[in-house]
Every structure is written in C-alpha cells, then in structure tokens.
C-alpha cells in the first residue's frame with residue numbers, strides 16, 4: 001500500500017509547524033515514519049533540507065555501543081556494574097564516521113553524509129549539524145557539557161521539530177532536566193584509544209509522554225494520516241518544563257518498577273545524595 005504523503009506535503013507541513021522559520025531547529029524523526037512516506041527516508045531527508053534551507057538544523061546521531069562499564073564505580077548510578085560487564089566486549093571506539101544507532105532509523109546516517117554536515121564529538125550523545133551555523137553549534141558540546149547544543153538552540157530562538165515522534169524521543173527535555181537540577185549519571189565510553197568518563201549523563205526518556213499535555217499551548221501540529229509533524233519553540237518549551245519539574249521533581253519519570261535510572265532519580269529527590 002503506497003502512502004499519499006510525499007515530498008511536497010512534508011515540506012509544507014514542516015514549514016507550517018515552525019515558530020521561527022529562519023532560526024535553527026532540532027529535528028527528531030521516528031523511524032516508523034520512514035515506511036509511511038512515498039520514497040521513504042530519502043524523501044523525508046530531502047523535505048527537511050528544503051524546509052530548513054538557509055537555517056541550521058541538527059539531529060541526534062547517538063552511539064550507545066561505545067559505552068563500557070567498570071567493575072566498580074560510583075554508588076546510586078543507575079547501573080549494576082557486574083551485570084553490565086557482558087556488554088563491554090561488544091563496545092566500539094567512537095570515531096566521527098561511526099554510524100548512528102538504529103534507534104533513530106536511517107535518518108541520522110543520511111544527514112551525516114550531507115555535504116557540509118558536521119558532527120559533535122561526544123562519544124555517545126553526538127549530534128550531526130547542517131547549515132550556516134554548524135561550526136558554532138558543534139563547538140558548544142563537550143564531554144562535560146553534552147547538552148551544549150540544546151543551550152545554543154535555546155539562545156538562538158530555535159525550534160524543536162518532531163516528525164512522527166512522540167515526546168519520548170524529545171532529547172531536548174534532558175537539557176531541561178539538567179537545568180532543573182535533576183540527578184544525572186556517570187557513564188564511560190571508548191574514545192581516542194582510552195576510556196573517557198562522561199559526567200552529566202541523562203536518565204530515562206520513557207516518562208516524557210507526560211510532557212505532551214502541558215506543552216500543548218506551545219505545540220504547532222500538522223496531521224498526516226495517523227501521525228503528525230509537530231513544532232515547539234525551544235525557549236518556551238524550556239520555561240514550561242522547567243516550571244513543571246520545579247513543581248514536581250518526580251515528573252517525567254517512567255513507571256517501570258525495574259527502571260534503575262528513574263529509581264535512582266526518585267531516591268535522590270527523596271533522600272538527596274548519599275555520602
């Protein structure tokens with residue numbers, strides 16, 4: 001069954017959901033969309049390029065397979081160290097051309113190969129950036145500051161654009177969590193022939209769906225079949241979610257009783273940092 005959604009429809013929808021059409025944008029694509037557009041992910045990527053022409057835009061190119069775990073490490077860190085050892089043997093070193101994880105579908109790989117695309121250098125949480133301000137955006141991220149590109153997006157009056165993606169894919173919310181003082185984690189990855197420590201690592205996104213109702217006044221949406229393209233102004237999104245997390249420090253956590261990350265955040269809210 002062929003979809004009626006094609007290039008032109010996508011471009012119009014992407015333009016319609018923008019709050020600041022000339023400003024930068026974080027583009028977050030659910031891989032499920034790839035099969036629901038005529039021409040697949042190549043059409044989506046072409047439409048994003050056309051709709052964002054002249055603006056700078058970025059998308060996650062995360063690579064969790066670079067991660068390794070020590071046998072012992074900090075307490076309350078959302079990980080069972082011994083159980084995590086088994087994955088170490090499969091870990092790979094980060095390099096700028098390491099393909100992004102399949103979690104985000106084929107889109108990040110297409111973007112990474114666009115002429116002029118640049119990639120930030122966090123071994124797990126890298127972004128690929130396209131457009132005139134790519135160099136400036138890339139410079140904002142460091143191992144100590146994984147969400148620098150989100151701060152940059154906010155300062156530049158940018159938008160978050162969700163293509164078939166629900167809030168659990170909105171990685172910009174991790175930036176708000178960090179601003180709100182939510183507990184972060186320490187992780188490790190293979191990079192530059194060594195193991196690098198990654199402070200300020202985010203927790204779990206599975207509870208981010210609770211952000212949808214309160215973000216509704218700041219959401220522009222175009223429905224396409226049974227999915228949608230949505231746009232949010234980053235600055236307003238940050239204000240709304242920061243106030244939300246300040247009112248309820250346990251908001252946006254998931255309800256999986258086995259989630260070590262959300263459990264650690266709850267413990268931290270209740271009891272603070274243990275000595």
Ligand SMILES: [Zn+2]
Nearest residue numbers: 204254259262
């Ligand atoms: Zn969780």
